[in-house]
Amino acid sequence: MAQYDFGIVGLGVMGRNLLLNVADHGFAAAGLDVDGEKASAFEKAAKEGQQVKGTTSAEEFAGSIKTPRAIMLLVPAGKPVDAAIQTLLPFLEKGDIVIDGGNSYFPDTDRRVAELEEKGIHFFGMGISGGEKGARFGPSMMPGGDKNAYERLRPVFEAIAAKVDGEPCVAYLGNGSAGNYVKMAHNGIEYALMQLISESYDLLKRGLGFEDAELQPIFEEWNNTELKSFLIEITSDILKKKDEGSDELLVNFVSDRARSKGTGKWTSQDAMNLQVPVPVIDAAVTMRDLSAYKTERVKAAELLKVAPTEIGAVDKQKFVAQLKNAYYFAMINTYAQGLAQLFVASKEYNYELKLEEVAKIWRGGCIIRALCLEDFRKAFQKQPDLPNILLDEEIGATLLAKQGDTRDIIKIAIDKGIPLPAFMASLSYFDGYRSATLPTNLVQAQRDYFGAHQYERTDREGVFHTEWK
Ligand SMILES: NC(=O)C1=CN([C@@H]2O[C@H](COP(=O)(O)OP(=O)(O)OC[C@H]3O[C@@H](n4cnc5c(N)ncnc54)[C@H](OP(=O)(O)O)[C@@H]3O)[C@@H](O)[C@H]2O)C=CC1
Ligand SMILES: O=C(CO)[C@H](O)[C@H](O)COP(=O)(O)O
Known part of the structure; x- marks a missing residue:
């Protein structure tokens, strides 16, 4: 029955x-x-x-x-x-x-x-x-x-x-397919946040020589601040877990070959199709791919040794405070990119998404749940047609306050030879997005030079071709 x-x-x-x-x-x-x-x-x-x-x-x-x-x-x-x-x-x-x-x-x-x-x-x-x-x-x-x-x-x-x-x-x-698309973008953001946390861990441990015992309290503390989120919380748990019968952290024995089932890659692929820039997600997918090249990386580690640039003593407390700001900055940029992709996808695929609802249902239960989702929800409440949360005045002001520390952290990573592709992508995205002019005028001129692809001018209507030489 x-x-x-x-x-x-x-x-x-x-x-x-x-x-x-x-x-x-x-x-x-x-x-x-x-x-x-x-x-x-x-x-x-x-x-x-x-x-x-x-x-x-x-x-x-x-x-x-x-x-x-x-x-x-x-x-x-x-x-x-x-x-x-x-x-x-x-x-x-x-x-x-x-x-x-x-x-x-x-x-x-x-x-x-x-x-x-x-x-x-x-x-x-x-x-x-x-x-x-x-x-x-x-x-x-x-x-x-x-x-x-x-x-x-x-x-x-x-x-x-x-x-x-x-x-x-x-x-x-x-x-x-609106629901599957939103989950795909969720997973793209998930990949990117995981990559940003891993880069923070790498810079602390390998770059600045923080001891294992010093790492966990940092993430635990961050989880009591505006960084509060599921992924920071589980990182704090992971950095506590000792290998059975040993005093070493279990994570130190976990292979660095990252696997994936495809959702992050699909996010990047469809963002490319829609011509929506999501560079932090792209960087995360790329780094999982690079992690699989273990044999070559081990060989290259011997062949391509670079001595780190001497940067003098680092005030650890100040460094952690700056890294926290940089993580916040990059995290907001990551959500901005994923949500901007949803904004465009919704129009392209006629999903009729309400981004306020998306932010609302991501506040709890999911892997990318975080305190900041409430801010995004409010931003979409104020402006339902907001194409990018970076254009929200309050969110924009927060990012401006944290971009300086992000630059400092990236400079240190460069000197130390620690790869921070996701952090760098977030800063370049921010700098690119807030550039009223980009050097792509030169790209247009080059296209016209070698392929007669034509270009538009800034001072008059129409399309033009020039014999450049
Ligand atoms: N695990 C996770 O954390 C998350 C998973 N997901 C998604 O949820 C989906 C399910 O994942 P998960 O539960 O982990 O997968 P599992 O492999 O644990 O479970 C799938 C189950 O479906 C059974 N099954 C397969 N084909 C059939 C069929 N034709 N009829 C009846 N039963 C069938 C399988 O049986 P058998 O093993 O015998 O083939 C198995 O018991 C996936 O798409 C995954 O990506 C989403 C979010 C989180
Ligand atoms: O959907 C999920 C959580 O939201 C899964 O955990 C996700 O599929 C994991 O993805 P991958 O195996 O590619 O890292």
Whole structure:
């Protein structure tokens, strides 16, 4: 009998935890997995009295969910999503809703929306952030799809989402693949912030010789300031964790080859397609790629030795205070770039995103949650059509106050030979964005010189070509 309120396909890390979260909020929850052990483990993990069911039969699963059905897929992105849809299709009816909660590539979502629309089924792409714990106790969720169909999902999603000041970290975002796009940009920002924190750690440890024991308190302290954020908090935890049976930090034994599943790269790629500059995200993707060249890096470390420039004694306390300001500066620039990408993408793909809502639902539950999101929300509240948060007067004034320290920190890193590509990209972006004139007039002249590509003039209308020599 159809008695379950909500179903999830894929009871792995995310699916199992999210469905237990659904059950905790009083909804009858059904799960489907190809693996029978995962299906019964889900049932066993539920609390007494909760109405839950785990099965490996798609027919039984779909038949047990109240119509119009609300079924979320939490399977790996790509082919498994299409496979899961095909498994469900024979048992679905017009008006049912299928939500892809994974990190799917947004053009795949647009294709699935169109394919299922022909069958009268609503398809939602919904980014979910917060990892295992978030899924279990309150994630940030970024749904996109049919606005009317969202009303069937709203009660469940608002109940299970993280809350900030009583407001749920979920909101209907827009049409088609809007939800997957916003999650992709979220992950691009996530890559960039992680890179900025890693560069800060490298400059402290390798550049200025801070001892391991000196590092953790810095991040712990930062997390009690305007830098308060999930990524700073977990960095402080990581820098506390000793390797089992040793006095050394575990992180010192972690391989420096960084892996990735693609969302950061997609953010950069689509930013290029849209011609939106996101250089801090690009730098983060590049540094993960460079990290994979371990063998060559080890060889180059021997071959390309450079003695650091002598900079004299550094006042550690002052340095940490300046680094904190530089991190804040670069962090704001990073969000500015990701949000500017969303501003353009929304117009290009007709998502009709409200950036105030995006900032609101990123304040809690997700990996990039941070105190500063409230400032961005206020900025978009004041000016819903703000193309870049750097143009908000208050945010701009804060950045101006911190740019000097950012320059000092970068100078020290240059002298010490420590790579700070993300910090440098944030400062160059800031300097470029606030330049009323750029040297691209010369680029235009060069294009016209070698390719007769023509140029516009600053003093009169029209397009021009010159024989330059
Ligand atoms: N882990 C995380 O922190 C986060 C993950 N995500 C995204 O969420 C999605 C799910 O990730 P995660 O939970 O970590 O992945 P897991 O691999 O832990 O879980 C996926 C589950 O789906 C099952 N499955 C695969 N295909 C089917 C199918 N056709 N029908 C039924 N079950 C199926 C898998 O079974 P089997 O293993 O037997 O194949 C597995 O149990 C991904 O897109 C991921 O990028 C998003 C945010 C955070
Ligand atoms: O979506 C997430 C959190 O928001 C995942 O943790 C993310 O997929 C990790 O990405 P990668 O493996 O590429 O570092």
